[in-house]
Amino acid sequence: MKFAATVRAAALCTAVALLPATTAGYAQVEARVSPEFARLFATYQRIKTSYVDQVDDEALIRGAIDGMLASLDPHSSYLDGTALQRLNTMIDGNYQGLGISVQMEDGAVKVISPFRGSPAEQAGVAAGDYITHIDGRLIYGLEIDQAVEQMRGPAGSAIELTIFRPGRDNSFDVTVTRGVIELEPVTSELIDGNIGHIMVNEFSADVGSDVRNALRDLQGQATGRLTGLVLDLRRNPGGSLDEAVALSDLFLSDGQIVSQRGRNRQDTIVYESETVYRGDVAEGLPIIVLIDEGSASASEIVAGALQDHHRALVMGERSFGKGSVQTLLPLTRDSALKLTTARYYTPSGRSVQEGGIEPDIRVPQLSDPDAERRQRLAMRESDLRGHLVNEAGVQDEALERDRLDDPRFQLTAAQLEEQGVTDFQLDYAVRTLRRTAGTVASR
Template sequence: MKIAASIRAAALCTAVALVPVTTSALAQVDGRASPEFAALFATYQRIKASYVEPVEDDVLIRGAIDGMLAALDPHSAYIDGASLQRLNTMIDGNYQGLGISVQGEDGAVKVVSPFRGSPADQAGIKAGDYITHIDGQLIFGLELDEAVAQMRGPAGSDIELTIFRPGREDSFEVVVTRGLIELEPVTWELLEGDVGHISINEFSADVGADVRDAVRELEDQSSAGLAGLVLDMRRNPGGSLDEAVALSDLFLDGGQIVSQRGRSRRDTVAFDAETVYRGDVAEGVPIVVLIDEGSASASEIVAGALQDHRRALVMGERSFGKGSVQTLLPLTRDTALKLTTARYYTPSGRSVQEGGIAPDIRVPQLSDPDAERRQRLALRESDLRGHLVGEIEAEDESLMRDTLDDPRFQLTAAELEEMGVEDFQLDYAVRTLRRTGGTNIAARR
């Protein structure tokens, strides 16, 4: 899963650094080593002796480490000072900048998700966009940390981003005014008809407790009790496994939530309901879970658990499909490995890897004129170079969205705007809940 637990947390797994860090240590490699390791040492010696310019050991060793991890999967990585600082900043949830989550992809900077209400979100930047230039300067091939450092800056200052959006022929420029970013993992509102809308933006610390408080607050605000609840996990890239379990446990009164299976006994474990919270905090209240192609990892755990137990109806688009667990393994005081150590499975035994969570009802985002084109070109786990292959082969049809015309989803973005509908997926979920009369629609699937 995306690491969202603090690097400062105690009781992290330990690991032995197998890669030597000095020339003298490398010199100890002899004929007793494996042929592969001997080839690595021979390559090192050739580079040191014959490369056109002198090369420092730390450059070669870092390159060897990055190369080993890149050969595994897209989510394993070596984390050093700059990356750790960026990770801790995101965990603290306060910084000055644009308010977007980005990742490197073959030398490009891709937007994973703009945080709701952030300067980037207000400027119209969307998940799946690629940032190609900053203030007119090409950043393709730049180290991700360096690109992120350029995007951060004092609140109130402007930055011009050049955006390439899949589905559009030409790139375009967006001027964003940096702000003070205070991440809010959970927000909520009571909508017309006593339907509660809870947005879970990421799975950082205390998300389970925050959602529990949100449900109680919504119940107090409602006139005659909640008629329905929308758990909105669209564009949520994931986070803490513990918080995904806690959130699922809020709405389940028994059974398994998720299991993970790795090579070691330590990495093979099942998580059950009734271990964090007792009972269903919203017992009898029908629930709709909203997901899309940006919902990954922890979001998929929650959606899969509530779907398998028929506690919630899942709507939206098929999720990202990240069904692997990453563990933070310290190497030194300021370096660590983020290493994939297990796959996870929903209560029914489904592997989320590659296939993701398929919604019970596919609801396109008709209020976004670019949504259809972005859906056709959306990047998911199965598209990432070197991704883990799912253990259970999925039929091709299950990985393709339904292309048949649905009479329910024929309105255009302009028509919806005239009707005052800014978010069609949310509007459809709310209208569905209002029609249920308080019955559990998921149980009737």
């Protein structure tokens, strides 16, 4: 998620600033802090005096920081220089590149989600893919910043990605032409039958108001009143917690939206409805929320809130399962920690960490010929090494439900194409709303 400010930033900054660059200074810090630091400083001294090549302090300190954060969870990291600048650029929503959200997984670059309309999506890159080579060069084992730097480049330039896709026997190459990625957080369309389709592609600034404006536009386009709304959060990797709260608040008139719980009781924050928007802006309108394995973090907050309050029916595939909050903690002018500081919980007290949001109706993406095989081998938060454990203890059988065949969904991608259906999940949601027009969707 994009990151809220925190008062603990000052304390962490002070603690890190105490670390001097000399061995004598380290010894003084070690004496004041704890005996556990003795091993760290002893290792530092041995490397400085005995390693085959001379190593500067910057490399050793950076390695120690990276090692500490790697021992925590997959979403905590140290950012400086270009990495921090890249994060700020992503927040601004304008950069040149492929348009994908990626993370490292056991040394491999995994695609969390391609952004809608991005060069990567148009070239066929999909959530869950692994990028093994860039222009024929193996990138396994690189730092995530190094891999991303190779994927960035001027708009109009081409790059060849070698993709391993779970469910396929062999890897394949994809050529992607880089573009200017101007992320469009919210897009919408009116579908036959006066059904609105609002796609939320990421949770950047003003998403709540953008969705409200999109809903007004759809109501203006409709011949009469809207009969239903599909809120599409598929392939949405998340973003701002505040915007997830704002979007949820659009459709809720009372009750809790989400709670955030850190290590200590005083770190608990509860977000209530009626704090951003008054009333339900779509009162009486049936809503279906679409999610899939690429729906993470802020997307799961919205889906969980609307599901728990019985305000929407959730369809699609089980979501990614990232139920943690990251906070950006400044260290210096050009460095910061992206640190996991809390878990979040849905209004009913569910943690989506590991288990994700289970749809009320599981609807596979039958129009994608690789969907079934990829779904069976899909990697989610629960599969990441070092992930936070769900305190409630998610049972294995609960995580396996979405791998079972459903006799209702047996059409092939070719058969759907003959019927003119290119997005089965959306088509199924629209047909459901047409059948239930005039009623409020509920679980």
